Amino acid sequence: MKSAQKSDEEATLENSLGYLVRDTHRLIGKMLNSRLERVGIRVGHWYILRSLLQEENITQRELSARIGMNEPNVVTSLRALEKQDIISRTVDEKDGRCKRVALTKAGRELAFSLLPIVREVNDIIGGPLNDKERAQLITLVKRVRQGLE
Template sequence: MDDHRAPLAEPFPLENSFGYLIRSTHRHFQNYLSLRIRPHGVTLGMWYFLRVLWEHNGLTQRQLSDQVGTMEPTTLEAIRAMEKRGLVRRERDPADGRKRLVFLTEEGEALRAVLLPIAREVVDEAAADFSTEEREQLRGLLMRMRSRLAKATAASD
């Protein structure tokens, strides 16, 4: 009998996969951060949009989607939830009335002083055993990896 199946690949345990380790670590970051911000009435879904708006207030829904990396319907759902919670408001773009810009309310802006220190604590907890040099090295390595993957993805488009 002729067997034309591809040979089995070499073993590749999950612990050897950077992608798996990064994803798994990210999931743990999300879970822990979610626990820490929940008492402040903020969900993890809201968190990512708040982070962007704290840096770039007054973005369109599309710009928020691009910055956070979500589809526009997901972004719209998050914006509505944040509006209901009193964290953001939407206004027509004076330059293009078809667009609506998303702005933080006073309450949304005030959360910055509460939630960013919590986020720093989560990062510090995760890297508590790392020296300052190891933290910088890891940050640099992850940034290089992200850059290479972004270039490879762009080259494939």
């Protein structure tokens, strides 16, 4: 009887690691989106800008893989960002089929101006944790992610 009871407890959503991670991701996305929308930026666009702050002049395919967004959606977002002069796309010198993506001066300024918003969200996320717990959580989440790749 005890093992059946334990199985029932493990089956609840509140004890499901997958559900908890997914629901937490949903809540974080909602919070980030509401703050970014105030300045006219979509979350998907932020992921692109943040990735390009780390490394520019990467291919659209590399960008897509880094942010976990499918290529057609990335291309649609890049077109919108290019129209706003936030990013530029150039044909790859070695492979004319590929386009490389970089931030424009305005795009770099915009991305840096958004960092305080993202820091605020990260501070809220980590708010209930002390520094040691936050570092442990980051380590554990990275380990889980690595195990799934």
